[in-house]
Amino acid sequence: MPRTVETAPSPKSHIKTLMRIGYTLNSAIADIIDNSIAAGSQNIDIYAPPGRKEPLISILDDGCGMDLDELTQNMRIGCKDPYAEREKGDLGRFGSGMKTASFSQARCLTVVSRKEGQPLVAARWDIDRIEEMDSWCLEVFDPAEVTQIDGLSPDFPVKCGTQLILSNLTCFDVGSHALDHDTELASRLSELRSYIALHFHRFMSGPDKRAFTINSTPIEPVDPFMTRERRYQEGPSERMRCKGGHISIKTHVLPHFKYMNAKRLEELGGADGITKNQGLYIYREKRLIIAGGWLGMKPSSQLGALARVQVDIPSSLDNDWSTDVKKASLQIPVKVKRGLKKFLADPVKRSKKVHRYRGKQEVANEFWKICEDENSQTITYQIDPDNDQLREILRNSDRETSVLLIRYLKLLAELVPINHIYEKMSERPRDVNQQNVDLSALEELIEKVIAR
CATH class of the missing domain: 3.30.230 (Ribosomal Protein S5; domain 2)
Structure with missing residues (x-):
C-alpha cells in the first residue's frame, strides 16, 4: 500500500495566493458586509479616518458578535464547507471571505468582537509575521490588551458586535504624505459609497432595513429599476x-x-x-x-x-x-x-x-422626412420638399435664387451633426432642448434683408 506524505502548502507562499484572488476594494468591503448582515446587524459603519500617517479602514457592526472560541474558529481560513446547507439569508459561502477580502487590501487584519454577556475579545492576522515565521500564527489578545488596539472604535457596541480593522493597507498607490493618502482615500470612499448604495439597496428599506454609513454619513439606496419614478x-x-x-x-x-x-x-x-x-x-x-x-x-x-x-x-x-x-x-x-x-x-x-x-x-413634422431603406438598411433625415412654406418661397423667387436656396438646403440636410447629436443624447439627454434655440442671429439677418 502506498505511503502518504504530508504536503501542506507553505503558509508563506499560500498567503501570497490568498492576497491575489482578485478583489477590488469595493468587492472586498462588500464581502465583509455580507458577514455583518449574516450576523443580524442593524447598523454597519465603515470608517476610514483622514489625517493618519498610516491609514486604516474599519467596518463596525452591531451583530450577534463572537466569544473567543467562535472568533478563533472564524479566523481559520476556509472555516465553512461550501457544499453545506445554508440557512436562509446566510450570505457566506466558503468561510474565507472575511480573511481573503481583507488580505487583498491590507497586510494586517484585526478583529474585535463581543457576544452578549461576554467580554471583549480580539485576534489578528499579520502577514508580515506569517511570512517571517512561515506559520499560520494567529495572534490572540489578552483582555487587558484589547482596549489598546489602534483603531478600536469608541462607539463599539456595549451589548454585542464586531469590528474589523484593516491596517498596513496595500490598496493605495500614493506617496508618503498623509495628504496623499487622504486624497486617494476620499476618492475610493466615494466609489465605495456608490457601490454599496447599489449592491445592498434592498437591505436599506423595508421592515428589516439596515443603516449603512461611511464615516458616520448615511448611505442612501440606489434602485437600479427606478420603481418609484414617474412612467416606470x-x-x-x-x-x-x-x-x-x-x-x-x-x-x-x-x-x-x-x-x-x-x-x-x-x-x-x-x-x-x-x-x-x-x-x-x-x-x-x-x-x-x-x-x-x-x-x-x-x-x-x-x-x-x-x-x-x-x-x-x-x-x-x-x-x-x-x-x-x-x-x-x-x-x-x-x-x-x-x-x-x-x-x-x-x-x-x-x-x-x-x-x-x-x-x-419629435421628428415626424412638416419640415423633415425620415427615410428608412429596408434594402440598404439605412436611415436618412431629409428636408421635406413638399413643405408648403418652402414651395411658396420658391414660387416667389427668381430662378437663380431658387437654385442657390435648394443647394443650401441640400448641404444643410447632408451636414446634420448626427454623431454629435447621438453622443449628447447618450450622455446628457436632458440637456438637449430645441425649445431653447437662440434665434436672435437669424432675426437680425431677416431685418437686414428687409432693410435693403
Missing part, C-alpha cells in the same frame, strides 16, 4: 423551480431619460451608464451580484437601454450557479438560461416602444 413600467414576473430551490424573475422598464429624476439619472451613471447596464440584475439572498449585461443571451442595443430583468436566487443554488469566493460572479445553468430567455423579449420590446414613440413624436 413593471412587466411580467414568474417563480421558476429548478434543482435546489426556486428563482424569482421580474421584468422592469425604466422611464425615458426625459422623465428621469436628475439625481437618480446621475446615480446610475447618466444615460451612457444606463445604456451600458441594461440587462440582467441577479441577486443572491437580496444582495446584488450581477449588475447588468445580458450574459451572452442577447446583444445590447440603444433602443433596449431601458430594459431590466431582475433574478433572485437563494444561496442553496451556489453550487449549480458556480458562485465564486468573492460572490462577484456566477454562471447560469443551461436549463435556467433556456427558461430565462423567454423573459428577455418583453422588457426590450417595451423599451424600444418607449424610444420609438418619442422619436416619432
Whole structure:
C-alpha cells in the first residue's frame, strides 16, 4: 500500500495566493458586509479616518458578535464547507471571505468582537509575521490588551458586535504624505459609497432595513429599476423551480431619460451608464451580484437601454450557479438560461416602444422626412420638399435664387451633426432642448434683408 506524505502548502507562499484572488476594494468591503448582515446587524459603519500617517479602514457592526472560541474558529481560513446547507439569508459561502477580502487590501487584519454577556475579545492576522515565521500564527489578545488596539472604535457596541480593522493597507498607490493618502482615500470612499448604495439597496428599506454609513454619513439606496419614478413600467414576473430551490424573475422598464429624476439619472451613471447596464440584475439572498449585461443571451442595443430583468436566487443554488469566493460572479445553468430567455423579449420590446414613440413624436413634422431603406438598411433625415412654406418661397423667387436656396438646403440636410447629436443624447439627454434655440442671429439677418 502506498505511503502518504504530508504536503501542506507553505503558509508563506499560500498567503501570497490568498492576497491575489482578485478583489477590488469595493468587492472586498462588500464581502465583509455580507458577514455583518449574516450576523443580524442593524447598523454597519465603515470608517476610514483622514489625517493618519498610516491609514486604516474599519467596518463596525452591531451583530450577534463572537466569544473567543467562535472568533478563533472564524479566523481559520476556509472555516465553512461550501457544499453545506445554508440557512436562509446566510450570505457566506466558503468561510474565507472575511480573511481573503481583507488580505487583498491590507497586510494586517484585526478583529474585535463581543457576544452578549461576554467580554471583549480580539485576534489578528499579520502577514508580515506569517511570512517571517512561515506559520499560520494567529495572534490572540489578552483582555487587558484589547482596549489598546489602534483603531478600536469608541462607539463599539456595549451589548454585542464586531469590528474589523484593516491596517498596513496595500490598496493605495500614493506617496508618503498623509495628504496623499487622504486624497486617494476620499476618492475610493466615494466609489465605495456608490457601490454599496447599489449592491445592498434592498437591505436599506423595508421592515428589516439596515443603516449603512461611511464615516458616520448615511448611505442612501440606489434602485437600479427606478420603481418609484414617474412612467416606470413593471412587466411580467414568474417563480421558476429548478434543482435546489426556486428563482424569482421580474421584468422592469425604466422611464425615458426625459422623465428621469436628475439625481437618480446621475446615480446610475447618466444615460451612457444606463445604456451600458441594461440587462440582467441577479441577486443572491437580496444582495446584488450581477449588475447588468445580458450574459451572452442577447446583444445590447440603444433602443433596449431601458430594459431590466431582475433574478433572485437563494444561496442553496451556489453550487449549480458556480458562485465564486468573492460572490462577484456566477454562471447560469443551461436549463435556467433556456427558461430565462423567454423573459428577455418583453422588457426590450417595451423599451424600444418607449424610444420609438418619442422619436416619432419629435421628428415626424412638416419640415423633415425620415427615410428608412429596408434594402440598404439605412436611415436618412431629409428636408421635406413638399413643405408648403418652402414651395411658396420658391414660387416667389427668381430662378437663380431658387437654385442657390435648394443647394443650401441640400448641404444643410447632408451636414446634420448626427454623431454629435447621438453622443449628447447618450450622455446628457436632458440637456438637449430645441425649445431653447437662440434665434436672435437669424432675426437680425431677416431685418437686414428687409432693410435693403
